[in-house]
Amino acid sequence: MAAGFHLDEDCLLEYGAGSLDEAWGLAIATHLSFCPSCRSRTMEFEALGGVTLDDLPASLINDDALAVCLKRLDEETPATIQHCLTRTSVLPSVLHHYTGGNLEKVQWRRVGGGVRQAVIPTEGKAVARLLRIPAGVAVPDHGHGGKELTVVLSGCYADGDRLFQRGDIQEVDGSVEHSPNVVGTEECLCLVATDAPLKFKSFLPRVAQRFARL
Numbered sequence: 526m527a528a529g530f531h532l533d534e535d536c537l538l539e540y541g542a543g544s545l546d547e548a549w550g551l552a553i554a555t556h557l558s559f560c561p562s563c564r565s566r567t568m569e570f571e572a573l574g575g576v577t578l579d580d581l582p583a584s585l586i587n588d589d590a591l592a593v594c595l596k597r598l599d600e601e602t603p604a605t606i607q608h609c610l611t612r613t614s615v616l617p618s619v620l621h622h623y624t625g626g627n628l629e630k631v632q633w634r635r636v637g638g639g640v641r642q643a644v645i646p647t648e649g650k651a652v653a654r655l656l657r658i659p660a661g662v663a664v665p666d667h668g669h670g671g672k673e674l675t676v677v678l679s680g681c682y683a684d685g686d687r688l689f690q691r692g693d694i695q696e697v698d699g700s701v702e703h704s705p706n707v708v709g710t711e712e713c714l715c716l717v718a719t720d721a722p723l724k725f726k727s728f729l730p731r732v733a734q735r736f737a738r739l
Contacts, residue, residue: 530693531563532556534570541570546649551619552674552694552718558617559676559692615679615691615714624655628714631655638662651720658682658713663706671721673697680713682706 532553539545540553557564616624623645624631633641639662645653658664660680674696681690684705689695697703707713 530687530689530695531560532694532696534566536696537563537567538570541567546651546720547647548645548649548651548653548718548720549674551623551645551647551653552676552716554619555617555676555678555716556692556694558619560694617678620716623653633657638665640664651718653716653718656713656715656717658707658715660707660710660712663704666702666704668702669697669699669719669721671699671719674718676716678714678716680711681708682713682715683708 536553540550543550545553557567616626616628618626620626631643633643636642639659641657643655645655647653655678658680674694675689676694677689677691679691681688682705683689684695684703687695688708689705
């Protein structure tokens with residue numbers, strides 16, 4: 526299924542340059558697994574970067590540079606885009622390194638309202654997490670202390686007049702206040718990356734936030 530919501534060029538350029546925190550890169554790579562349009566644009570940016578490198582003056586490198594590079598190719602690299610989707614899992618292959626490829630292996634933690642989350646260990650300031658939200662449940666009204674990327678892995682949710690389905694990605698920042706609501710009869714599974722805590726409006730979600738790193 527092709528995604529209906531896409532990333533802007535600045536975000537894809539940063540991703541192609543490898544300048545993003547691991548959590549951001551993971552969210553974007555996950556979206557690219559679903560979205561041929563963003564994937565094609567990213568490949569164009571990467572090709573452009575390669576041409577730019579060809580025009581740079583040559584520089585000295587260490588004698589063992591080739592051996593080091595070949596060794597890294599043999600290692601598992603989470604930041605590498607893996608665009609394959611498996612037929613037996615809702616998880617794209619880029620997430621298998623972090624989850625074992627099976628939702629049942631994920632260590633879920635309840636955060637209230639039937640919602641469960643699993644924080645994914647990543648390097649950098651940004652935090653990545655999987656969220657499982659039951660059908661009919663709305664995330665409490667909140668704002669954002671920074672940027673947030675949300676990729677839908679299964680199910681769907683409504684945010685205002687927009688419907689986000691499998692493969693779609695939503696980007697919000699500190700200017701947005703909302704209360705996304707899971708629609709349909711299926712729970713919604715999402716990958717979320719944030720670089721700052723959420724700003725919940727009501728008391729109970731703020732209490733839960735202290736324990737859930739939301």
